[in-house]
Amino acid sequence: MEVSIKSSSMVKPIEPTCKVVFRLSEWDQTGIITHVPTVYFYKPSQEWFISSKSIIDTLKDSLSRVLVHFYPLAGRVQWIGQGRLELICNSMGVELIEAESSINLSDFASKTNLFENLVPFVDYNKPIHELPLVSGQITKFRCGGICLGVNISHILADGQSALHFMSEWARLARDEPLEMAPYFNPNILRAQELPMTLAPSNMHTEFITPPLLIGQQNNLDERRKITTVAILSLSKYHVESLKKVANEGPNGPNTYNYTRYEVVTSHIWRSACKAREHHREQPTCLGFSVDVRNRLHPPLPPNYFGNAILDVVASSRSGDIITLPLGFTCARIREAIDKFDDQYIWSNINFWKSLIDFSPFQDFHSRKSKDAPFYGKPNLGVISWLTLPIYGLDFGWGTEIYMGPGAHDSDGDCIMLPGPMDDGSVKVAICLQLAHMDAFKKYFFEDII
Incomplete structure (x- = not known):
């Protein structure tokens, strides 16, 4: 199965964001601390491929705007000893890859053994502070269909939070206003002194x-x-x-x-x-x-x-x-x-x-x-x-x-x-x-x- 990478870029928030270091909650640091991959397959109309703004440009522009609100996802995590992690909000950015394949969308959809090539590879042999917390890949197929594969770090988001981010990203891509800003405060679920x-x-x-x-x-x-x-x-x-x-x-x-x-x-x-x-x-x-x-x-x-x-x-x-x-x-x-x-x-x-x-x-x-x-x-x-x-x-x-x-x-x-x-x-x-x-x-x- 052939998927070739055309470009890769690091998308950063379009505006300055909060620069702060957070101690993460106990739940953020235990269990699955890798990225959770999901795939979305689309069949856009031909008008999209002749419009002045390409799909990759639409994704980049809306991603840079949504990261202003979801700024922790543009940061990095680092080890602080004893298997514990902290979040550095430094606007390092989110990776976005453009790729293409010579085969048809129908050869991929529902065939999970092929999905790995449609989601950005995360090299866990690298130091954890070098890994983007979010990475996306848009792959265009020969038939005109596309796939958006996304990796979101489970350190920062469970399923509901990850889908909140994806939903708001899509809203901004449609030139609609943000529906609900995220509330990020890991101290709420931090361990505390109890009776x-x-x-x-x-x-x-x-x-x-x-x-x-x-x-x-x-x-x-x-x-x-x-x-x-x-x-x-x-x-x-x-x-x-x-x-x-x-x-x-x-x-x-x-x-x-x-x-x-x-x-x-x-x-x-x-x-x-x-x-x-x-x-x-x-x-x-x-x-x-x-x-x-x-x-x-x-x-x-x-x-x-x-x-x-x-x-x-x-x-x-x-x-x-x-x-x-x-x-x-x-x-x-x-x-x-x-x-x-x-x-x-x-x-x-x-x-x-x-x-x-x-x-x-x-x-x-x-x-x-x-x-x-x-x-x-x-x-x-x-x-x-x-x-x-x-x-x-x-x-x-x-x-x-x-x-x-x-x-x-x-x-x-x-x-x-x-x-x-x-x-x-x-x-x-x-x-x-x-x-x-x-x-x-x-x-x-x-x-x-």
Whole structure:
């Protein structure tokens, strides 16, 4: 697959911005600290290619203006010891690449094994303070279609914040005013001195000691096996069928009111346990994230920019997940979510503060290595984009014909997206060991009544 780079530039804020150094919150510095890649495919009208202002010029101009408001993204981060990071707001800029390909857009769309060439490469062997926090690549195909591939550092933004930036960038590209300025203040979620009743405890150690395969001392060999990615679609009918089964209880249908995320995730977890052929007594964990914006008292501002998601772990035995009703697995997930109140959240933050060194808990799995601390047999991570406004991004040449995650290659890494028509359907992008993917697909579809 050929993609050739035509130009690369560093786009800086068009106006002077605040020069300041921020200490980052504990959540900013733990978990995934690489960039999160996404791709948007477009089919612009021919008028765009004969207009006086090119697509790349439109993107550069609007990017330089939106960075005035999102100035932290134009900065850099640097290590300050013990695995901790700080943000330097220095207007170093965002990388923007122009590229072209000799093949057609149809050869790329929905084929995740080709996406890596459509998103800027991030060299994590370089010092971290040399890496842009955002990089974008616009690739034009032979047929006239284009792809915008974007990398946004998870150190600075979770999904909601990243999409806020993308939405405002697109608005300015359409010559519309900014809709909502970001509120950036990492001190809001910084650890603080709390009464002993809120002190950190060992209840936050799930990600530190995930289960291994029975009989193994580590899972290094498992994490290094060849993986493959599949995007599987569930219709609204499939989702409703799963919900009906999961919610059936002693008082009839809808007894438990499990959500779309809970039932589909439970189905993914069960299918993975079957495909991996776990021993019945095999412990297994499911990692996911909870948005705490509205779980804190008082809630965070609606325009809060940063990381406001907390890692959660549900656990069980593979034999129970496989043999017991789907509602059993949904209950394990619901129990993990329900404990997240204001007190638990602050206790979690203080737990991370109490650690001497963050380094063992920083995940470079996206592009650097297979040595992620959590992912891999027998565990799974299912991140939900179901409630995020991921579709309808229009830079002036129409909305995308396809949007999805960029390349991800860690065993057990899964992203759940809403169907593009917002009709209750779900898309599941999952990475598993090559040896297990066919079996996973089989169980994934056969087990739906």
